[in-house]
Amino acid sequence: MNHLLTLNNVLSKYLIFIILGFSCIAYIVPEYFTWAIAYTPFLLGIAMFGMGLTIKFESLCSILRHPKDICIGVLAQYTIMPLLAWGICHIFTLSPDIVIGVILVGCCPGGTASNVITYIANGDVPLSVGMTITSTLIAPIVTPLLILYIGGAWVDVQVLPMMITMVKVIIVPILLGAAIQYVCKSHINTLTSISPIFSMIAIILLIAAIIAINKDKLFVSGLETLIVVGIHNILGLLLGLGVGALLKLRYDKTTALAIEVGMQNSGLAVTLAATNFALNPLATLVGAIFSVWHNISGAIFATLRRENSLH
Numbered sequence: 001m002n003h004l005l006t007l008n009n010v011l012s013k014y015l016i017f018i019i020l021g022f023s024c025i026a027y028i029v030p031e032y033f034t035w036a037i038a039y040t041p042f043l044l045g046i047a048m049f050g051m052g053l054t055i056k057f058e059s060l061c062s063i064l065r066h067p068k069d070i071c072i073g074v075l076a077q078y079t080i081m082p083l084l085a086w087g088i089c090h091i092f093t094l095s096p097d098i099v100i101g102v103i104l105v106g107c108c109p110g111g112t113a114s115n116v117i118t119y120i121a122n123g124d125v126p127l128s129v130g131m132t133i134t135s136t137l138i139a140p141i142v143t144p145l146l147i148l149y150i151g152g153a154w155v156d157v158q159v160l161p162m163m164i165t166m167v168k169v170i171i172v173p174i175l176l177g178a179a180i181q182y183v184c185k186s187h188i189n190t191l192t193s194i195s196p197i198f199s200m201i202a203i204i205l206l207i208a209a210i211i212a213i214n215k216d217k218l219f220v221s222g223l224e225t226l227i228v229v230g231i232h233n234i235l236g237l238l239l240g241l242g243v244g245a246l247l248k249l250r251y252d253k254t255t256a257l258a259i260e261v262g263m264q265n266s267g268l269a270v271t272l273a274a275t276n277f278a279l280n281p282l283a284t285l286v287g288a289i290f291s292v293w294h295n296i297s298g299a300i301f302a303t304l305r306r307e308n309s310l311h
Contacts, residue, residue, distance in 0.1 A: 052177020
């Protein structure tokens with residue numbers, strides 16, 4: 001067990017560097033990782049299962065205790081990022097694959113990494129967790145409809161298959177994890193201490209696989225995608241701050257809101273691209289680059305907010 005805890009700490013501390021390292025390896029020897037793309041839904045399911053293990057009764061109570069703040073966060077999540085995606089796709093001359101990738105990222109719920117970044121930033125962690133849980137649970141309905149409305153002008157969107165995919169890779173694993181967490185209360189601390197290992201390995205493999213299959217296209221679209229992703233993420237963080245300031249939320253709540261808005265469940269965007277938009281293979285690249293970028297920008301943002309909160 002001590003070895004697993006050590007591995008978990010190392011992966012958590014150096015995750016970005018490990019992702020970058022494996023991405024470089026995937027670019028040099030893509031054949032080592034291309035196989036993993038076929039398991040995209042399974043890999044995301046592992047990450048969502050880990051989220052389910054961490055959903056405690058107290059987390060659900062926090063949603064009931066702060067319904068107004070949760071609603072503000074979820075509404076901001078599902079308006080700011082989709083509208084930014086729509087605007088970016090109209091302003092920039094992007095290929096259809098990149099367009100659908102940007103829209104998928106923009107219409108996804110908040111990512112679980114936002115909770116960690118909120119903690120680092122001295123933000124309101126219960127609020128962050130509540131927003132993530134709520135936006136994730138309603139995602140199978142909201143996300144496909146947003147994608148249809150925003151992306152329908154660029155690509156054919158099949159709503160029902162997308163909803164089914166999301167139920168399989170989000171709702172089922174989360175409910176399974178939550179059920180195990182409830183049944184195995186006496187061992188839950190052990191489970192939650194090692195489950196992030198599998199989630200992180202799944203994300204590392206997923207990103208490496210996307211880099212591997214898109215190796216030849218990286219030189220053509222990689223820099224453009226990074227620029228678009230960076231603009232999308234940074235504007236999301238800033239507009240999240242703006243909403244918090246406009247509504248005069250407390251500093252820690254505003255921090256949580258901004259991070260929740262700016263950091264997306266890009267793994268879900270990758271899964272939707274791979275399973276529901278197979279004719280647009282480069283769309284997965286947007287989610288993969290966003291996965292790396294938003295953790296870097298989120299860490300910088302968290303450091304700045306933390307320092308300001310201490311003054």
